Amino acid sequence: MKGSIRLGIALALFAVGACASLAVVYSITKPRIEAQDQIALEASLRDLFPEGEVFEDVSASITSANATVNISSAFLAKRGEASLGLAVKAAGPSYGGQAVLLVGVELNRSIAGVRILELNDTAGLGANAKNPGYYVDKTNKITFPGQFAGKYVTDPFVVKSDVVAITASTITSTALTTIVKAAADAGVLWLENSALAPSTDQGPGASYSGSAASESAPATTGGN
Amino acid sequence: MELAKIFIVALLVNNVVLMRFLALCSYIGMTSEVGQSVGMGFAVTFVTVMATAATWPLYHFVLVPLGLTFLKILVFILVIASLVQLVEFYLKKNIPGLYAAMGIYLPLITTNCAILAVTFENIDYGYSFIESIVYAVGVSLGFLLAMVLLAGVRDRIKTSPVPKFMQGTPILFIASSLLGVAFMGFSGLIK
Amino acid sequence: MKSLWKTFKQGIIYENPLLMLMIGLCSALAVTSSVANGLGMGLAMTFVLLFSEIVISVFRKVIPNSVRIPIFIIIIAAFTTMVDLVMKAYFPDLSKSMGVFIPLIVVNCIIMGRVEAFASKQKPLTAIFDALGMGLGYTWVMIAISAVRELLGNGSLAGIPVMPASYQPILFFILPPGGFLVFGLFISFNIWLKGRMEKSAKERA
Numbered sequence: 001m002k003g004s005i006r007l008g009i010a011l012a013l014f015a016v017g018a019c020a021s022l023a024v025v026y027s028i029t030k031p032r033i034e035a036q037d038q039i040a041l042e043a044s045l046r047d048l049f050p051e052g053e054v055f056e057d058v059s060a061s062i063t064s065a066n067a068t069v070n071i072s073s074a075f076l077a078k079r080g081e082a083s084l085g086l087a088v089k090a091a092g093p094s095y096g097g098q099a100v101l102l103v104g105v106e107l108n109r110s111i112a113g114v115r116i117l118e119l120n121d122t123a124g125l126g127a128n129a130k131n132p133g134y135y136v137d138k139t140n141k142i143t144f145p146g147q148f149a150g151k152y153v154t155d156p157f158v159v160k161s162d163v164v165a166i167t168a169s170t171i172t173s174t175a176l177t178t179i180v181k182a183a184a185d186a187g188v189l190w191l192e193n194s195a196l197a198p199s200t201d202q203g204p205g206a207s208y209s210g211s212a213a214s215e216s217a218p219a220t221t222g223g224n
Numbered sequence: 225m226e227l228a229k230i231f232i233v234a235l236l237v238n239n240v241v242l243m244r245f246l247a248l249c250s251y252i253g254m255t256s257e258v259g260q261s262v263g264m265g266f267a268v269t270f271v272t273v274m275a276t277a278a279t280w281p282l283y284h285f286v287l288v289p290l291g292l293t294f295l296k297i298l299v300f301i302l303v304i305a306s307l308v309q310l311v312e313f314y315l316k317k318n319i320p321g322l323y324a325a326m327g328i329y330l331p332l333i334t335t336n337c338a339i340l341a342v343t344f345e346n347i348d349y350g351y352s353f354i355e356s357i358v359y360a361v362g363v364s365l366g367f368l369l370a371m372v373l374l375a376g377v378r379d380r381i382k383t384s385p386v387p388k389f390m391q392g393t394p395i396l397f398i399a400s401s402l403l404g405v406a407f408m409g410f411s412g413l414i415k
Numbered sequence: 416m417k418s419l420w421k422t423f424k425q426g427i428i429y430e431n432p433l434l435m436l437m438i439g440l441c442s443a444l445a446v447t448s449s450v451a452n453g454l455g456m457g458l459a460m461t462f463v464l465l466f467s468e469i470v471i472s473v474f475r476k477v478i479p480n481s482v483r484i485p486i487f488i489i490i491i492a493a494f495t496t497m498v499d500l501v502m503k504a505y506f507p508d509l510s511k512s513m514g515v516f517i518p519l520i521v522v523n524c525i526i527m528g529r530v531e532a533f534a535s536k537q538k539p540l541t542a543i544f545d546a547l548g549m550g551l552g553y554t555w556v557m558i559a560i561s562a563v564r565e566l567l568g569n570g571s572l573a574g575i576p577v578m579p580a581s582y583q584p585i586l587f588f589i590l591p592p593g594g595f596l597v598f599g600l601f602i603s604f605n606i607w608l609k610g611r612m613e614k615s616a617k618e619r620a
Binding site: 242405 | 437438440441442444445484485488489492493495496499500515518519521522523524527590592593594595596599600602603604606607610
């Protein structure tokens with residue numbers, strides 16, 4: 001019996017030692033790790049809305065109508081009192097796991113741009129979506145995410161007819177397009193609910209038959 | 225339908241051995257005959273599912289609320305090691321034949337990267353409990369599949385004229401490469 | 416001093432973990448699609464191996480024999496977690512591209528094998544040289560395999576385009592089957608080399 005207790009104590013001592021040293025390393029690296037994601041996010045936000053000065057976090061009031069796409073956060077780009085657009089960070093399944101995209105939505109319901117934050121698809125195939133040197137339109141030098149810029153949310157998003165797919169990577173192309181569409185839809189819905197999107201030819205007050213509307217009004221006054 | 229997709233992807237499209245290079249030591253070491261491969265495959269399936277059932281709740285209900293997620297690697301590997309010990313005791317007592325046949329490869333299940341990888345990925349991919357179990361089953365059956373395939377191929381290799389410098393391990397890798405190319409064809413299965 | 420040097424050399428060539436002992440293969444194939452990944456993995460593995468061997472060697476007389484495996488696991492897992500955290504904090508892109516293989520260092524057979532066979536029985540100084548030799552042996556093979564795969568599969572080395580612009584990269588090589596093929600050929604070449612070395616040693620005798 002005494003032998004077993006000795007063994008147990010030895011085991012416990014090592015376990016405690018290991019956990020303690022890990023706790024120390026973790027506390028040192030944790031702020032840096034969390035900062036990394038923030039750094040990447042901020043860089044992408046500025047990239048989408050170069051004139052934006054402040055990016056207000058409105059994540060609490062945005063929802064995704066698409067069950068497979070998770071909207072993790074949304075940021076309202078503002079310059080002074082004027083809102084420029086909404087950046088929506090969405091994650092959805094792609095070929096190699098989850099893909100995380102940042103989709104910018106302009107006030108006129110068009111897409112400001114798409115930035116790929118995380119993508120783990122096959123190198124040389126699906127991963128080319130992230131590759132700045134890979135063009136789906138070689139003459140005009142347009143990348144896969146680049147082709148969404150300027151596209152209206154109401155336009156069709158069918159891969160291979162409206163959206164150019166990456167060669168031999170239909171699954172990745174479809175997956176990413178789904179995420180872009182879901183994020184853009186959610187973004188436009190939010191903008192309409194916040195009365196920031198000016199009414200178009202669809203008439204005032206018209207909005208998508210999306211799911212939950214935002215309960216809490218954002219603390220911004222949209223200046224047009 | 226999501227569950228079926230997770231299963232098919234784990235089993236075929238992203239086959240754990242041929243497409244992701246995991247569990248190679250057992251793959252090369254325990255495929256000298258089909259019976260061995262099947263036994264190993266089922267043992268791994270059992271341990272993987274049990275490990276998932278143990279680690280998923282452990283992570284979500286203990287590590288996360290206590291803010292101890294950095295202990296994930298430590299805790300998961302210890303859980304797997306303990307499970308393998310239990311399996312060993314059970315086999316030794318109840319199925320001594322299988323225990324003897326598996327020999328040293330039984331404790332090696334602990335270092336089977338596929339099992340640990342599955343437990344990590346259940347967390348990283350944000351799977352629910354059911355999804356994790358389905359994923360675990362898919363991956364381990366994929367392992368079984370790859371093992372049986374290679375065992376079959378090895379059988380044929382025994383009676384084939386292999387160039388001298390390819391004999392032994394090299395030809396197995398070349399064969400696996402070709403198996404892998406075949407498996408890449410499965411990527412068309414999911415839309 | 417001479418025996419320390421010999422210990423070091425063993426890991427690099429004669430007992431090279433990947434080519435001769437053929438352990439720790441999973442990461443060797445999965446992470447060698449580019450030189451940056453191969454190098455990063457080699458260094459990460461060497462770090463975990465080195466510190467695990469040191470700690471276990473220092474405590475070798477104190478660790479009870481019957482629970483040595485769980486204790487080894489605890490120590491190796493601790494250092495693996497440290498590498499994982501440090502990489503996530505300071506090298507996030509590399510960490511993401513290596514994905515699950517950094518945490519998988521904990522089940523890398525090389526580390527468990529060396530720790531059990533060597534560090535638990537040798538003095539710390541010897542263990543250090545063994546770890547460095549094995550780590551370096553692992554790393555150079557990783558870099559060699561990655562160089563071939565990245566060069567043929569992507570036309571670049573460490574991200575720098577090397578092949579002429581007209582070279583159409585053979586995607587096969589950075590995909591999994593290519594990994595198997597390149598590694599198979601490496602081992603095959605190694606067996607041939609070993610045969611030649613043994614033959615010339617016999618002829619000299």
